[in-house]
Amino acid sequence: MSxxxxxxxxxxxxxxxxxxxxxxxxxxxxxxxxxQTDSAIHAFLHVDxxxxxxxxxxxxxxxxxxxxxxxxxxxxxxDVLAQKGVPTTCGSKILEGWRPPYDSxxxxxxxxxxxxxxxxTNMDEFAMGSSTENxxxxxxxxxxxxxxxxxxxxxxxxxxxxxxxxxxxxxxDTGGSIRQPAAVTGTVGVKPTYGGVSRYGLVxxxxxxxxxxxxxxxxxxxxxxxxxxxxxxxxxxxxxxAPVPDVVAAAKRADVxxxxxxxxxxxxxxxxEKGVADxxxxxxxxxxxxxxxxxxxxxPNFKFALGAYYLIAPSEASSNLARFDAMRYxxxxxxxxxxxxxxxxxxxxxAGFGPEVKxxxxxxxxxxxxxxxxxxxxxxxxxxxxxxxxxxxxxxxVDVLVSPxxxxxxxxxxxxxxxxxxxxxxxxxxxxxNLAGVASMSLPAGLSEGLPVGFQIIAPAMRDDRLxxxxxxxxxxxxxxxxxxxxxxxxxxxxx
Amino acid sequence: xxxxxxxxxARYEPSLGLEVHVxxxxxxxxxxxxxxxxxxxxxxxTCPVCLGMPGALPMVNEKAIESTIxxxxxxxxxxxxxxxxxxxxxxxxxxxxxxxxxQYDEPICTNGYLDVEVETDEGAKTFRIxxxxxxxxxxxxxSLHVGGATGRIHxxxxxLLDYNRAGIPLVEIVTKVVSSTGKYAPEVAKAYxxxxxxxxxxxxxxxxxxxxxxxxxxxNVSLAPIGSGKLGTxxxxxxxxxxxxxxxxxxxxxxxxxxLLDKGERVVQETRHFQEDTGATRSxxxxxxxxxxxxxxxxxxxxxxPDATWIEKLRSELPEKPxxxxxxxxxxxxxxxxxxAAMVNAGAVDLVEETVALGADPTKARGWWLGEISRxxxxxxxxxxxxxxxxxxxxxxxxxxxxxxxxxxLARQVVAAVIAGEGDPDSVIAAKGxxxxxxxxxxxxxxxxxxxxxxxxxxxxxxGHLPAAGALIxxxxxxxxxxxxxxxxxxxxxxxxxxx
Ligand SMILES: [Zn+2]
Numbered sequence: 001m002s003x004x005x006x007x008x009x010x011x012x013x014x015x016x017x018x019x020x021x022x023x024x025x026x027x028x029x030x031x032x033x034x035x036q037t038d039s040a041i042h043a044f045l046h047v048d049x050x051x052x053x054x055x056x057x058x059x060x061x062x063x064x065x066x067x068x069x070x071x072x073x074x075x076x077x078x079d080v081l082a083q084k085g086v087p088t089t090c091g092s093k094i095l096e097g098w099r100p101p102y103d104s105x106x107x108x109x110x111x112x113x114x115x116x117x118x119x120x121t122n123m124d125e126f127a128m129g130s131s132t133e134n135x136x137x138x139x140x141x142x143x144x145x146x147x148x149x150x151x152x153x154x155x156x157x158x159x160x161x162x163x164x165x166x167x168x169x170x171x172x173d174t175g176g177s178i179r180q181p182a183a184v185t186g187t188v189g190v191k192p193t194y195g196g197v198s199r200y201g202l203v204x205x206x207x208x209x210x211x212x213x214x215x216x217x218x219x220x221x222x223x224x225x226x227x228x229x230x231x232x233x234x235x236x237x238x239x240x241x242a243p244v245p246d247v248v249a250a251a252k253r254a255d256v257x258x259x260x261x262x263x264x265x266x267x268x269x270x271x272x273e274k275g276v277a278d279x280x281x282x283x284x285x286x287x288x289x290x291x292x293x294x295x296x297x298x299x300p301n302f303k304f305a306l307g308a309y310y311l312i313a314p315s316e317a318s319s320n321l322a323r324f325d326a327m328r329y330x331x332x333x334x335x336x337x338x339x340x341x342x343x344x345x346x347x348x349x350x351a352g353f354g355p356e357v358k359x360x361x362x363x364x365x366x367x368x369x370x371x372x373x374x375x376x377x378x379x380x381x382x383x384x385x386x387x388x389x390x391x392x393x394x395x396x397x398v399d400v401l402v403s404p405x406x407x408x409x410x411x412x413x414x415x416x417x418x419x420x421x422x423x424x425x426x427x428x429x430x431x432x433x434n435l436a437g438v439a440s441m442s443l444p445a446g447l448s449e450g451l452p453v454g455f456q457i458i459a460p461a462m463r464d465d466r467l468x469x470x471x472x473x474x475x476x477x478x479x480x481x482x483x484x485x486x487x488x489x490x491x492x493x494x495x496x
Numbered sequence: 497x498x499x500x501x502x503x504x505x506a507r508y509e510p511s512l513g514l515e516v517h518v519x520x521x522x523x524x525x526x527x528x529x530x531x532x533x534x535x536x537x538x539x540x541x542t543c544p545v546c547l548g549m550p551g552a553l554p555m556v557n558e559k560a561i562e563s564t565i566x567x568x569x570x571x572x573x574x575x576x577x578x579x580x581x582x583x584x585x586x587x588x589x590x591x592x593x594x595x596x597x598x599q600y601d602e603p604i605c606t607n608g609y610l611d612v613e614v615e616t617d618e619g620a621k622t623f624r625i626x627x628x629x630x631x632x633x634x635x636x637x638x639s640l641h642v643g644g645a646t647g648r649i650h651x652x653x654x655x656l657l658d659y660n661r662a663g664i665p666l667v668e669i670v671t672k673v674v675s676s677t678g679k680y681a682p683e684v685a686k687a688y689x690x691x692x693x694x695x696x697x698x699x700x701x702x703x704x705x706x707x708x709x710x711x712x713x714x715x716n717v718s719l720a721p722i723g724s725g726k727l728g729t730x731x732x733x734x735x736x737x738x739x740x741x742x743x744x745x746x747x748x749x750x751x752x753x754x755x756l757l758d759k760g761e762r763v764v765q766e767t768r769h770f771q772e773d774t775g776a777t778r779s780x781x782x783x784x785x786x787x788x789x790x791x792x793x794x795x796x797x798x799x800x801x802p803d804a805t806w807i808e809k810l811r812s813e814l815p816e817k818p819x820x821x822x823x824x825x826x827x828x829x830x831x832x833x834x835x836x837a838a839m840v841n842a843g844a845v846d847l848v849e850e851t852v853a854l855g856a857d858p859t860k861a862r863g864w865w866l867g868e869i870s871r872x873x874x875x876x877x878x879x880x881x882x883x884x885x886x887x888x889x890x891x892x893x894x895x896x897x898x899x900x901x902x903x904x905x906l907a908r909q910v911v912a913a914v915i916a917g918e919g920d921p922d923s924v925i926a927a928k929g930x931x932x933x934x935x936x937x938x939x940x941x942x943x944x945x946x947x948x949x950x951x952x953x954x955x956x957x958x959x960g961h962l963p964a965a966g967a968l969i970x971x972x973x974x975x976x977x978x979x980x981x982x983x984x985x986x987x988x989x990x991x992x993x994x995x996x
Contacts, residue, residue: 082550100544102552200551201551203550204551206795207795235553237796238795238797315792316792318790319790322585322587325594328548328592368792
């Protein structure tokens, strides 16, 4: 392994800008790392070797014209975002072979900043899952222990960071798909405020919850990437037309003196592993020692969040996924000239969707049907309003809320495959955030029996800067203790 | 044996419900920037958004919102302060997303009305049609079923899909139940669609061409025994592509329903398709098991919340109502009721108005449009507005007649040539060498010859029997190959015969 791949994105960006390193060298080093490690990890569904090197060469040529701190730095892109001409499958067989004719806004912004896209990362099919086991192309493995899951749905992006295959990654978070993988791989991931990053070109799972966000191995890199992808997009009616908070400055300031930090009472206790609870308590002690005031806060309606989520997300998904019908793109099954269009649609969907996707389409179709709408979708929307009020009330008292990101460390591959409800519980602490549209970060808090534990920070909508302010402060102390990012402690990572 | 219509309305009371779909004439589609030109090659006006590509998102066309609000205001509707789009979910190959973005329980305009006038046995009578809602939605693509005998999906060898129409803004205007029209239901339905069409045209929001599908009407009809106070089971007739068809479809369905009810049979709640050739309807999809569209608020779009001052501005800028305008023009031009009605029916009001605005006398302008040009339009089986002669050209012809440079007869030749595409009036006249014979010496010679050829007729005129002059004038016109000004010939002839 080239030592290059352990460097932070900020450092690589500086070295490239100063001409100490070329983007081509940096990109090649990461492509080599992928080649050496990905047979064990399977973080990538598609490695765009030629495209990445071409982008790197272009970045080297245009170096002088750019003032982007990430110019020439490589990145791993979750396979749910459209990139023109590059296969985009969402981890599903139904989109096998589809090459989007357009760039998502996130990809366009990455390209404009001179960031090199290495390839597309593995994910649970259509982002439905918490382990990446639901990918139609096989699971991704956790670099900390390849018998364990890397989280999901964005397990590929998180594992790529942990395995030093990329210093930056993009994820998407509908109920925790950025933060839960970040937690179980010892990396950093942010779900920005809903509407903070354009959804144009993000293949929708649940439109009112989906949000793309930045992932990296440290807080500053995450902030630098956040700054690149955030901002109003006239192609997305739900994007917020307001200035992006200065997340980079906040990450650099990293000062919690005088801040009020609320511990969510409902996101602790039963169900949270001891190692998780211990690392959380230690992190709180650090923040307190840095001058923050720790206050316990109650959010009584959070207990309804999981139920509401599993009505809203499948309902929207049942409609969003209707377009995969073999008529215009992707898989087509049974088109033998004798069958009707309806039969081809039905055979294609039967063959193309995996069991979890089918489960959620059926759930959502039922929840929206006449006579059930009010009881299911309608009630879930009411819960959503209550949870939003819980957050609003909490932010009257505190600047940010905190909790463990997940109740447990990474579980073993196959451990929860037959128990969807147990799997759904992995996201119990992350889901309320999506329902309320607020901003949230997960960053490493340490290890429990050799596996990473995540610390979650939740900030009010459009105050994403506070995540970085608090996360940066906590990270500074932890990195000092660990002598670098937590991911440097991964055992047995292929080093040559 | 089919029932007579009189027999049906003697025993049954009809109820109507009319749903009109209007394609707006915005330059771009409802949710993307694609062009909306009619008749473009298949799939050339498409993009990731209107093809429903994964990840693509809709953005609302502001112009379409404005048009819809203007329609609502013209129909006396309330404008909803905060309305929402909803998804209507169903699978069909020409629906790119397999849901249609529409409006459900929160439409943009509600509770309006439109007054229409229908000629009854007791004279003209006004019927108030109440409007339930005006909402926005996107159009679907088009399927073309190839092979098979019927052109329908069943039996076709394969189907082609054209998504140019997918995403074109549609406005749906839905009436409340229209009852107490009695036997005038077919006429009321037609008058409503016609008045609505005129309003939409005056607003300039749509091409309102029924034959091209930019205005489509679905007619719901039900019958109940007179005095029962009940609503019967309705059928919904689609594919009604002309004003005449609206009337025929309603009348036809009333007779069909009565036939079933008379036999003690049940009217099936279903969609039926109007057959232009026979005037009958054919059974389509049964709606007995109501389709569940699983409507829910469109999460990709924010609510439409038009500014109140903007709405008032739009209201203040509404054009004159067609009915008000008709009354004003009728008074201005001093046209009798019957002729005004003829002008309206022929779709000549705009054309005459424009011609008059270019300087033509109203009576003469009306004469040309309703006379010769209408005759040629009928011959060609096209609408008057589609005939290729402009008000400007008609005004010029009227001007040339007034100046004595054309006779009525010559002018008819010029009109025919202009319509045939031979150029504007002046170039037709130049090219054909058409001119009024104004050399009076040759006219006088022709008159003298006519008098010499018909001495007895000439004598009658000399004795004061003026109608006899017609034969002599005819002979002169024949001699001059129709190029003489008939009025001048008459003048000269009567002068010659001592009757001037
Ligand atoms: Zn388009």
